Amino acid sequence: MPQEIKFLSDRISLLQKTFAARKIDSLIFFNMSNIRYLCGFTGSEGVLIVGSGQTILLVDGRYTTQAGLETKKIVIKECTDKIRGIVQQIKKSKSKRVGFEADSITLSLYNQLTNHIKKEHWVALDSELRMLRACKDNTEIQLMKKAAHISSSAIQAVIKRVQPGWREKDLALQLEIEARKNGADGVSFETIVAAGDHSSLPHARPTDRKIKPGDFVVIDFGIRYQGYCSDETCTIAFGKLTDKQKNAYQVVKDAHDRTMEAVKADIPAAEIDQCARKAFGKKLSRYFTHGTGHGVGLDVHEAPRLSSLSGDILKPGMVFTIEPGLYIPGLWGVRIEDTILLKKNSCEKLTKMNKDLTIIE
Numbered sequence: 121m122p123q124e125i126k127f128l129s130d131r132i133s134l135l136q137k138t139f140a141a142r143k144i145d146s147l148i149f150f151n152m153s154n155i156r157y158l159c160g161f162t163g164s165e166g167v168l169i170v171g172s173g174q175t176i177l178l179v180d181g182r183y184t185t186q187a188g189l190e191t192k193k194i195v196i197k198e199c200t201d202k203i204r205g206i207v208q209q210i211k212k213s214k215s216k217r218v219g220f221e222a223d224s225i226t227l228s229l230y231n232q233l234t235n236h237i238k239k240e241h242w243v244a245l246d247s248e249l250r251m252l253r254a255c256k257d258n259t260e261i262q263l264m265k266k267a268a269h270i271s272s273s274a275i276q277a278v279i280k281r282v283q284p285g286w287r288e289k290d291l292a293l294q295l296e297i298e299a300r301k302n303g304a305d306g307v308s309f310e311t312i313v314a315a316g317d318h319s320s321l322p323h324a325r326p327t328d329r330k331i332k333p334g335d336f337v338v339i340d341f342g343i344r345y346q347g348y349c350s351d352e353t354c355t356i357a358f359g360k361l362t363d364k365q366k367n368a369y370q371v372v373k374d375a376h377d378r379t380m381e382a383v384k385a386d387i388p389a390a391e392i393d394q395c396a397r398k399a400f401g402k403k404l405s406r407y408f409t410h411g412t413g414h415g416v417g418l419d420v421h422e423a424p425r426l427s428s429l430s431g432d433i434l435k436p437g438m439v440f441t442i443e444p445g446l447y448i449p450g451l452w453g454v455r456i457e458d459t460i461l462l463k464k465n466s467c468e469k470l471t472k473m474n475k476d477l478t479i480i481e
């Protein structure tokens with residue numbers, strides 16, 4: 121059996137072994153990233169029904185041929201009506217308790233399903249499935265390393281060319297062109313390029329604003345490569361900076377470095393978030409307005425979650441970001457982000473850009 125088919129089959133087999141503990145006979149997936157993870161199908165619409173023995177992929181006529189080419193050892197069923205297709209397969213399998221992804225189904229879809237099969241037969245699974253893809257295997261890790269290499273190389277190449285007078289939109293476009301030239305399938309999220317006061321907005325969108333001397337420019341960029349995402353943030357500066365700006369950058373860099381050093385296997389993700397906040401101290405931590413990191417994989421935001429509210433425990437094989445930042449409203453912002461792979465006794469940084477302060481004259 122080819123290696124790719126084997127590890128997909130292994131993922132489904134491991135999932136089926138959890139059925140008894142969850143007291144279910146089958147499990148339905150609507151989330152397309154989970155479906156891709158389990159069977160290899162890359163379409164934008166489908167339903168995967170994992171039974172105790174048989175696994176069925178329901179698709180409409182747009183995807184029948186594609187599903188046949190991309191999947192092996194599962195049954196492909198073409199259906200024109202999703203609800204009818206699900207109900208037919210569940211009744212045919214005689215499943216008495218059917219698990220489903222609670223966070224990937226609308227109330228409307230749930231109501232339609234329970235109009236055909238009584239509510240007591242349905243088992244909502246939420247936290248039980250959150251960590252399904254959290255620990256990456258070697259194949260996933262290699263793809264993510266390639267994605268990180270492509271995006272880091274694009275950032276490095278564009279930074280060498282950028283000058284004051286470029287618009288935020290110009291810089292964002294050049295990043296995406298450079299990444300495409302080097303093999304990216306697309307971006308993993310809308311590219312963030314934020315100059316001057318725009319950099320104080322953590323999720324600013326590129327505008328026609330021109331880069332000026334004295335600006336911080338936050339570049340948050342990621343690409344997709346064979347389905348897997350990268351995510352990296354660099355903050356660069358143009359011209360002469362004030363002492364406050366230089367100090368702010370160093371504070372963020374120190375928080376980033378201390379937090380990276382604190383990451384270890386089997387510790388709560390919330391402890392890592394707390395480490396970053398302690399590094400800022402009481403005076404500055406109020407300007408750190410988001411979590412310290414998030415998992416990366418087939419989605420650019422997935423488990424684990426590194427925040428003060430997270431209940432996740434960090435495990436070897438997890439890939440996640442460390443991204444402390446300070447955002448001074450109306451003035452400027454600084455964010456430094458790397459994506460790391462957690463190993464049993466160490467961490468490996470997948471993103472490649474040097475995070476020392478870069479000033480372009």
